[in-house]
Amino acid sequence: MSPEMIKLFVGLAAVLTVASVIAGVIKWRWQQKAQGENAVIENLVARINAWWGMIIILAIAFHFGYLGVTVLFYGVSFYALREFLTLVPTRNSDYPALFAAFYFALPVQYVLVAIGWYSLFVIFIPVYLFLLLPILAALAGDTTHYLARTSKVQWGLMIAVYCVSSVPAIWMLDIEGFDGRQLSLIAWFILVVQLSDVLQYICGKLFGKTKVAPSLSPSKTLEGLVGGVLLSMLVGAALYGITPFSPWQAALFALVVNLLGFAGGIVMSAIKRDCGVKDWGNMIEGHGGMFDRIDSVCFAAPVFFHLVRYWWT
């Protein structure tokens, strides 16, 4: 790991330590006043503990360089795709399409990232898989809900594999004067998106009044959104040193990425409501499933990737 990455992770560990201490004090004071447990506090502690786990996993992945990060996101994509396809209904005749999604599309997409074959990486799923999946489904001969079924597998691949793979793909970008530091840009992106989620949650809990999307996500409030996005913009701008951007460019990028992250959150919520569930799964305690954690990353990553590629390479 480069010195700037080590500094970043040490800083994150310090912030999490402060968070753990604060949560511990809140929990202790609650127990002094009232007997028993408080659901919000327990959830807060579970979330902070999960964050420790996630930071440690990220640190290990970054230690092994771009290949480590690629392997980590392969795992993220796998879990996300699995949650998505578990939840949406398919029929027995979808087996060939699902098989192709898990055992062909997913590994090939990440091999393309690992070997840096940009021109195929960018069209493999939107062109080749988009056409292959309906062919496989049609060959199976079952026309029940045909259009709905094929588009579900296509959607799953687009969001869980294509969009998520844009995060490790940032290492492919040949940015002038920023050579060999792409990993820092990946870390900056993950940090800004995830921090915005956390800050929206905190601001929402503290000041939240006006609901922005009551039918989709009852916990999302306008106060949380504005506070979270503004604060994470400030952090993103302050960390401009690990990006190729100037402070105001970093702030603008943080804003774009956070708004897309918010949009991703409500889109994925809409899909969850449609499927009749609250969480995508129960993989991470306090967070729900993998998709509950990365819904904002999914939408922000490809746009961030292509904006940086357009203007900086």
Place this chain on the structure above:
Amino acid sequence: MKLLKSIAATIVAWLIIIGARLITGAKALGQVPVLCQSGRVYIANHTSHGDFVLLWASLPSAVRKQTRPVAGADYWQKGWLRRFIIEEVFRGVLIKRGGREEGENPLLPLVEALAQQDSLILFPEGTRNLTEPSKQALNPNVVPLQPFKPGLFHLLQQHPEVQCVPVWIANVNRVMPKGRSLPLPLLCTVNFGEAFAMTADEPKQIFLQRAQQKVSELAPGEAL
């Protein structure tokens, strides 16, 4: 030789449990059973050959050790590998299907297993349910139950003290649809319900319907 066999069985059991959890998650939900003195009968929906493996793998290890799947002798007695797996790894209770002799009680091995305080995994639908949910189904991933066969009733008549645990195994039919050999890594859940017993003098039809209702209630609700 015997020691070697039991070591091999333990290793294979671990591989099966790890495999089932890696591929499907095999997540136990609801009122996950705890260790108890008397045997129980787990009654579950049956859509795939993998059903009993998943239920078995999702149980806490102490409970799993006293739980034995009920399986068809005709299939499992062919070849040494199948025999080894069903006898040594799962300690299955084998029953003969069809073509039995006069006066033979096909349920005898089950009655004996319950008398030893072992628990059983039983699929009261009899055979695998290979129908696909209808177009109008509330949740197109849920295959509705077929009527329960009377075997469960006759077994409990001989062991009225034994409790039934209703179980719904979700998604295994999608992990490995009929005729496919490579599993898809979709998430499966095993939802355990509250144990219930047959009441004294409960008529056969009433009990079977009640049992079927208890299993059906555990199915995942409305979906896309």
